[in-house]
């Protein structure tokens with residue numbers, strides 16, 4: 242069944258005023274949050290009541306996107322559910338049980354399981370899709386400044402500050418239009434890239450101490466167990482982008498961070514990054530995850546942290562050896 246919709250079909254649906262819940266992916270980043278809150282402005286403009294939800298805690302520094310709104314889902318019923326930047330039901334984390342209720346997914350991941358009616362365009366960030374939706378609906382000049390702050394945050398975060406291979410001329414064109422609305426883009430970049438909690442600094446220190454190299458230094462892995470988190474006062478949000486630290490080591494082709502779930506110790510969240518042309522989204526898809534060619538995630542079920550690391554070496558090792 243082809244349940245893909247076009248941007249004009251999506252625009253038609255977005256115009257219908259409905260009580261709506263927007264779902265973000267677990268371990269929320271600025272792209273899923275920016276998509277959700279920018280879409281909230283659009284839906285509200287057309288008369289919908291909107292709330293946003295996420296399975297995990299949002300880092301305090303992203304409150305310029307959420308405006309301090311609580312993202313915990315308290316079980317309320319909605320007429321419409323929209324997932325943004327969510328590649329697979331598993332990416333909803335503890336809200337995965339809501340995936341059969343999702344009416345529309347708006348996403349930019351090449352490896353997407355298309356679990357609902359979906360609109361997709363493989364742009365560098367999902368926030369670009371939200372921008373184009375607003376353009377399609379002719380409401381760009383009706384949006385508040387914060388709408389553009391949300392979009393810029395997602396675009397900048399998913400492109401590593403417009404440095405990654407996913408950046409296209411179109412990305413820069415949209416970024417230019419977004420900036421022209423007068424947002425403080427330098428401040429947004431400072432918050433995203435150059436502002437860290439002490440928990441993040443402790444996580445960073447621990448990462449350099451505890452990371453392991455495999456396959457002649459081509460694969461770097463860091464495991465955060467629940468004990469490591471509690472012993473060092475590190476929250477899950479503090480570990481959000483830790484994989485980037487071990488990705489920057491010379492010679493590393495693929496970097497993987499693993500995080501034990503505090504609710505179920507047999508579950509480990511995988512976040513992977515490739516420095517070369519190795520498709521980590523294909524590897525993550527083998528175990529139910531998804532993402533982009535060079536940045537993807539999944540969940541591993543294992544009896545111990547050691548077992549989870551072993552499983553990762555097997556999963557990513559084959560592609561690295563064939564590279």
Ligand SMILES: [Mn+2]
Pocket residue numbers: 272273326349366367399
């Ligand atoms: Mn994204």
